Amino acid sequence: EIVLTQSPGTLSLSPGQRGTLSCRASHDISSNYLAWYQQKPGQPPRLLIYGASIRATGIPDRFSGSGSATDFILIIDRPEPEDSAVYSCQQYGGSPWTFGKGTRVEI
Amino acid sequence: QVQLQESGPRLVKPSETLSLTCSVSGVSVSSGSFFWSWIRQPPGKGLEWIGYVNNNGNVKYSPSLKSRVTMSVDTSKNQFSLTLRSVTAADTAVYYCARDPVMCPDGNCYVGYFDPWGQGTLVTVSS
Numbered sequence: 001e002i003v004l005t006q007s008p009g010t011l012s013l014s015p016g017q018r019g020t021l022s023c024r025a026s027h028d029i030s031s032n033y034l035a036w037y038q039q040k041p042g043q044p045p046r047l048l049i050y051g052a053s054i055r056a057t058g059i060p061d062r063f064s065g066s067g068s069a070t071d072f073i074l075i076i077d078r079p080e081p082e083d084s085a086v087y088s089c090q091q092y093g094g095s096p097w098t099f100g101k102g103t104r105v106e107i
Numbered sequence: 108q109v110q111l112q113e114s115g116p117r118l119v120k121p122s123e124t125l126s127l128t129c130s131v132s133g134v135s136v137s138s139g140s141f142f143w144s145w146i147r148q149p150p151g152k153g154l155e156w157i158g159y160v161n162n163n164g165n166v167k168y169s170p171s172l173k174s175r176v177t178m179s180v181d182t183s184k185n186q187f188s189l190t191l192r193s194v195t196a197a198d199t200a201v202y203y204c205a206r207d208p209v210m211c212p213d214g215n216c217y218v219g220y221f222d223p224w225g226q227g228t229l230v231t232v233s234s
Contacts (some may be wrong), residue, residue: 001170035220044203044224045154056222088154092219096169099154 002027002091004100012106019076021103023089028069033093036065036074039102040085048087049074079107109133111204111225119198119232125191129204129225136185137162142207142218143180143187147200148227155200159207159218160187194232201227 003026013019023034032052037045047056049065052072062077076083086102115127129143136143145157158168160178168176177190191198205221 031217033217033219037221044205044227045221046224047220047222050220050222090154090156090220092217095167096171097156097219099156101153 001096002029002094002098004089004091004098006087006089006100006103008103010104010106013076013079015080015107016078019079019105021074021076021087021105023067023072023074023100025070025072025091027094029072029091030093032068032072033091034065034067034072035090035092036063037088037090038083038085039088045088076105079105081107083107109206109223111206111223113202113204113225113228115228115230117228117230119194119230120234121195121232122193125189125194125198125202125230125232127189127202127204127228127230129187129189131185131187131206134206135182136180136187137182140209142209143178144205144207144221145178145189146203146205146221146224147198148203149197149200150229157189157191157202196232199230199232201229203227 005024007022034052036049039045053065064075084107088102089100110132112130119125142159142161144159148154160166160180175192180187203224205224207218
């Protein structure tokens with residue numbers, strides 16, 4: 001099973017300040033099959049990024065993903081107050097599919 | 108607009124069976140372009156993938172739950188379902204259903220990310 005470790009646990013940002021979230025895998029993730037989700041309290045996760053760097057439909061371009069193998073990042077550029085949420089990474093390159101524990105972002 | 112909605116009992120007794128249904132609108136579960144997954148999230152904890160079912164009834168389950176899980180699809184009702192047997196307090200969680208797009212960028216097809224998700228339903232295991 002691929003274990004995903006996210007850091008930091010909590011990230012406090014000012015509007016307009018770039019935020020970088022890390023997701024590190026215990027084994028290489030084949031074909032960069034990694035996704036990022038945003039989850040606000042009381043809501044289901046929302047897909048932001050898949051394939052490590054492909055933005056999902058309707059996601060603002062201030063969200064971007066990159067990385068390969070075991071190291072992936074999500075960047076929130078010029079965050080807005082509504083971006084306060086928990087961000088989780090998920091790999092689907094190896095079975096079973098697994099999630100990281102999340103990074104809480106406070107704007 | 109694609110929507111998914113979970114339904115089922117909110118309280119289940121220990122050792123009994125948890126049964127949930129996901130009703131889908133805006134897309135047919137018969138479509139070969141999607142698989143259909145269940146994911147859960149214990150209170151205050153991270154997400155755990157439980158398994159998926161496709162339009163042909165083919166399934167894949169997480170090894171940690173495989174011995175207790177059954178999933179199926181009902182194309183006549185445009186629904187899919189989850190059964191989890193012999194539950195304990197550790198199975199208390201918000202249960203989500205979600206759609207898995209089938210992607211075939213270079214002739215090789217894969218699934219694995221979830222979009223969209225249902226609102227989720229909290230199932231508590233308690234006597």
